[in-house]
Amino acid sequence: MWFDPEADYLEVQFREASGFMRPTAKDALMERVDGEGHVLGFSVLGVSRFRKDHPLEAELVVGE
Template identity: 55%
Template structure:
C-alpha cells in the first residue's frame, strides 16, 4: 500500500525553473534534507531526516505538459 502524505506548510514556497535545462524545483522548507528517487525517473523528492517531503524537482518538465503529450 502506497503511503499518502499531506503537507501543512506556513511560509513561502520557492519555485525555480531553468528553461534551458527544462528543470523545475519547488522548495517548501529550507531545512537540511536529501533527494530521494520516486517511481518516475524524472521526479525526485527532497525529504528531511524525519522523512517529511520538503520539496521536489522535475527534470524534462515540458514533457509533462498536455501540449507535448498531444492532448491539445
C-alpha cells in the same frame, strides 16, 4: 519555486531545511526530504515534455 529553462528543470521547496533528494517511482521526479522523511519539496527533470493531455502524476511519500 525555481525553473531553469536551459536544463528543463523545475524545483519546488515547501520550506527551507537541510535535506537530500530521494528517487520516486517516476524517473523524472525526485523528492527532497529531511532526515526523518518529511517532504520538503520536489524536482522535475524534463518538465517541458509533460503536456496538458499527458501530465506527470505522482504521490510524494511522507515519513517512510
